[in-house]
Each structure stands twice: as structure tokens, then as C-alpha cells.
Amino acid sequence: MSGTDGLALATRGLRKSYGSRQALDGLDLSVPAGVVYGFLGPNGAGKTTTMRVLTGLIHADGGTVEILGKPFKRGDRRRLFEVGALVESPTFYPYLSARANLRELAASGAHVPSKRIEEVLDLAGLCDRANDKVQDYSMGMKQRLGIAAALLNDPKLLLLDEPANGLDPAGIVAMRDTLRALASQGKTVLISSHLLAEIQVMADTVGIIASGKLVREGPLKELLSMQAIVKVRVQPNQVDAAIATLAPLFAAERLTETDREEGWLTVHIAADRAEEVSQKLAGAGIYVSGMESGTDLEMLFLELTGGQAITGEGTFVGLGGTANGSATTGKETAE
């Protein structure tokens, strides 16, 4: 595979369909080694399908996967000996204790020293309840155990699908610290999540997919710096005039009409240029009644994914407008 040096995980042209529905449509992921990679996308975008392909649970229709610098094809199951994974909900024998579950899980796949079971139980904060049956565990405790199971073989690459599900705030902080510590040890962590705020504080690099394709990938700071915006609010009847005023002045930038009824406009420029926007509008006799500036992964996500989930995937749409009131309408007046 070309151009995959230094990558812990790479997919090229990955395709997978379920009947007539194309779940992955030529997905190209490049996950650098030693980072926490946030894998984002709306419901039905193909995140879980990707996770399943990467863990050998399903087979891609086309494309290639490279794990830790080596091709991962059908039958290359031993490549997974260096991978830890939590795909969808954690799964265990309900009648066994946490310790027994880990012991039986360790009997499959790569060899695991018995002391490692105690280490991961300790890491997950489950030592006190390790002998309790899993059927008596709360959802959060099962999630902790799932993460412990993923860490069982001390993996070089960790694939976690919505790992924060069911965790309490302390659990989320502990998980974040653990994953950051793993990345600092040179391990690679790929986290699929819809908790954008969590990814924003944890990830070094993000990849955003929509409709089975990668729509943006790169270092988080770089992406966010490109996503700097200034939002201004004018009288609704002055929206057209404001657009006419700003469009020529910010020809190289994007100017988006966010909410005509409320009079919000979004200019994609650095926050320190907010004053400039205000001045131009005032010079044209248009007075700004509200102004916001900043960078936000959520805004980037919504913009790149169209702010909507795949039809029929159960995401709430149309309840009082867009998810946070800041999504674009897609009606761009300048590019």
C-alpha cells in the first residue's frame, strides 16, 4: 500500500455494502502511530461497519486494510493479536465473574500472562467487584470491563467504539487519562464516538466520515484553526444587505447565511477579525445586535456531514432547527 509509512492503521478504497445500501464507499483512513484518533460521523455513516472490518468480524467487498504496517486480509487473523478492540456493546458470559470472563477471553487469540488480568482489572477500577457475576453489573461497569478486555493483550493498536457509553463523569475522565497515557507510550488509540466534546479534548487527530466516505482528516488543531468563525446577528430584513456588504470584502472566505429568520450570518475567518466584520457592517449602516466567535469541532462536524444523519437511522431532525442552532443551511454566498 502506498503512502502508509508511519501509520498504525490505513484503509484504502474500503468498500462494503449491505444489499443495495453502500455502507462504505471507498473509505481512506490514515491513522498515524502513537496518537489518539477520533473517528467521527453521523449515525449510519459507516463507523461501526469500519470497526467490524478492522476486527475481522465482517469482510470488505473491496479495498485494502493495513494494520501496524502489514496487510490485513481475510485469513490474517494473527494481525489482531496486536490489536485490542471494543466493538459496539461489550459482550461477556453473564453467569461468570469479571475475572473469570477475562480469563476465558484470554484463552482465545494471543497468549496473555495471568498477571495481566489483574493489571487490567486494576486499570479499569474493577478489582473490588472482580468476583461478582457480570449479570449483576451496571452498564457503566460492563463498559469498564469491555475496555479492560480490549487492553488484555497490551495492544499496540486499540480500537474503541463509543467507549464512554454508560460511564459516569469520573469514569470518562479516568478513561481519557488512560487512553492519553497509552498514546504517550507510543500506542495508537482509535475512538469512534459521537461525543464531539469528548473527542475534542482527547484526540490528536480526527477523521470525519459521511455516507461511507472520508470527508476530512487531519490533526485536530489544524482542522479547528481552519474552522474559525465569526457569527454576526443583524436585523432579519437586513440580511440581504449584510451579505451584499460582506461578500465582496471576504471574497476569499466563506460567508454563510445561518438563520435568516433570526438574522444570523457566519463568516469563516479567524476570531481576531471580528472587529473588521463589525466595522464593515456599521459602515454600511447595518448595526450588529449579536456577535460570537470561536472554533468548534461540532461546527466542523455538522458542516462536513451536512448536519444530518443518514435517512432512517433514527437521528432527531427538524426539532427547532439544527442541532445547536449554528449549523449552516448550505446556502453559501461566497467560496
Next chain:
Amino acid sequence: MRLFFSGLRKLVRRPATWVTVGLLVGLLALIIIAVGATANGRTVRANGTEAKLLVTFPGAYDRILQFITGLGGLFAVIYGAAIAGSEWSWGTLKSAVARGESRVRYMLISYVSIAVMIGFGLLLTFAVGVVAAIIGAHLANVSTSGLGDSATLSDLPGRLLKGWVAVVEEGALGFTIATLARSQLAGIGAGIAFYFGEGFASIFLPDIVKYLPFSVANASLVTGTSSAGMFAGGASALPADQAQVLVIVWLIGALIVAAVFSDRAEIAG
């Protein structure tokens, strides 16, 4: 080997194992003792066979084994289906596959563990059945002098082995059906339906049904003193030696189907 021992540990700790063995042992003991306690006053078969035969040694050995392989066969179908189905329903197969475990190896070794547990259950149930028959014999005032019949005892290990293979084959069918259904409940339901469906069909299609898995399992154990029960198929039942070969064919075939399906299946959920 660690996968095999892990499979055994999981089965030993699983409540379903002990519920299944407990039910079989309890039913067997209850029936034998009840028959012994009431045998003096009645006959239970229209053909005049004395109920006392069930508690009369050495023939009792054969009848106990027949009971175990008959009802035990149904229990084995349910047990095999429960174990295989739960691997899909609980998602534990998914966890093993995601760790790089071979699907075929995992499924086949899981079944080897089940086969060992079936052997343990068969021996335990047989032992309890013999004790129950001795108690029944005392209650019915029947002599137990045939208990040590040397010809029967020397033949017993071979009979137990054949019984074990037959029950293991029936368990493999439940295991495979649940694997195909990817569900514990669907597997158990389909396994039971298949079991009774074959027995029912043997009334109308004996020449075909005699080759089917439950019929051959029963026919493989038929001796001069026993019959193939609900799967008898009248005069159409296969000779025991032919049936034993078909039992092996069905066993291997069922496990191949389970292994191939597991290898090719897309695991989700």
C-alpha cells in the same frame, strides 16, 4: 488446549449444564423408582411386558441406557443449541474473533468441550439410574442377582461408548441449528421441532426417516432386548452397524456445516 479447558470451565460453571443433567437424572430416578414401587400391582405395556423388567438386571442396564439416549438425546439437542446460540446471542464469539481467534477452531473446540460434558452427564445419569433401579428392584421385590452379570458388564463400556456417540451426534445437530440461527432461543426451538418432527414423520415416511439423524442415533443402540423408540419406523429401522456409521456421518457433517457457516458469517451486534 487452553481453549478446550476454557470451554470446559465455562460449561462446568454454566447453570444450564446442571439444570440439564439434573432434569435428566431426576426424571430417570423418579420414573425407575416409581415403576419399582408400583410394579407389583400392574403391567404397563399392552403387550404384557412386565414393568418389573425396568428394574430387573441385567436387562435394566440396557433399558436405563435406552432411556438416557432417548430423552437424553432431546436434552442434548437443547443443550448443544443453548451453548452455540449463546455464543451469538451474547456476542462472546465476536469478542474471541476480534482477538484474532480462528472461528473454526473456536466452534469445533467448543463442541469438543460439550461432547466431554455430555459424556460426563451420561456416566453420571447412568450411575444414578443403576442405583435407582436397585432401589426400584427392592421396592418391587425383584432379585438383583443379575447386577453382576459378567457378559453384560463386559459389553457395557462398548454400549456406553455407542450411546455417548449417539447423544453427541444429537447434541451436534442442536449446536449446528443454533449456529445457523445465530440465536439461543431460535436454535433450541428449531432443534426441538426437528427432533419431534422427525419422530412424527417416521410414521408416514419410515423409509426416508430411517436415514435421518435422530433415527440413526436410536437405531445405532438397538439390541435384541431394545427398540428404537419413537424413531423405530417399524420394520424399516436400519441395522445397528449401518446406523452407527450414519451417526458418525451426521456428526461430522453437522460440525462441518457449523464450522463453515461460522467461518463465513458476518458477525454483527
